[in-house]
Amino acid sequence: MRFALLLLPLFLLSCGSSSLPSGSGNLGSHPTPQARRQQIDTEARGDFYYGRRYYVPKTRFWGYLRRPGSPWNVSKLVIFNESKKLNPDRLPEEGPAGARYGFDQNYEYRIRGRYTGRKLYEPNSNQFLPEFQLTGYELLDKDPGWLFSPTDQYNPKSITLRPGSPFGVTL
Numbered sequence: 001m002r003f004a005l006l007l008l009p010l011f012l013l014s015c016g017s018s019s020l021p022s023g024s025g026n027l028g029s030h031p032t033p034q035a036r037r038q039q040i041d042t043e044a045r046g047d048f049y050y051g052r053r054y055y056v057p058k059t060r061f062w063g064y065l066r067r068p069g070s071p072w073n074v075s076k077l078v079i080f081n082e083s084k085k086l087n088p089d090r091l092p093e094e095g096p097a098g099a100r101y102g103f104d105q106n107y108e109y110r111i112r113g114r115y116t117g118r119k120l121y122e123p124n125s126n127q128f129l130p131e132f133q134l135t136g137y138e139l140l141d142k143d144p145g146w147l148f149s150p151t152d153q154y155n156p157k158s159i160t161l162r163p164g165s166p167f168g169v170t171l
Contacts, residue, residue: 030145043068051111051137052147053089055102056159058124062087064147064163065111065132072148073163078132079120085113085134106154108144112136125159 031039043050045068054063054077066075080087088109093101113135119128146152153160 033150040069040071045069049111051109053104053107054161055105057156059122061122061129075163077129079122079129080134081116081131082134085136087134088137107139108141110138110140
């Protein structure tokens, strides 16, 4: 009985949402907001986007894209058109850990391609999102830290990461 009581706090801590995404990327640490602004101000510019993978099971969006020099709070959640290039984690949804669709949650990429001008319906999140024609990508960072705020909380059962919104959409 005492052993069970000792384990109870550990069990309770493992329940609920977490700032640690399953499989990768700590959203709750790393740069201060000031350091992040400075990093964005001095980052490489070019004809590409910075992308952050945002994986929520059952959804078909890829993640957030922003222009070099723009803050993440103006980024767009996108659906990739993969007719020219498959997205970085195009793997089976049921597979070994680290080798399945969504393994790259919160990884940061340099993304090449263009917005098509079309909006596509993503039924599991009930959103119309911009379509982005992917033509290439390069992994930049497997653990870039928080996306919109140092208080970001990742929950794989709801859309909790939105620019400027403290509220999530439960799936």
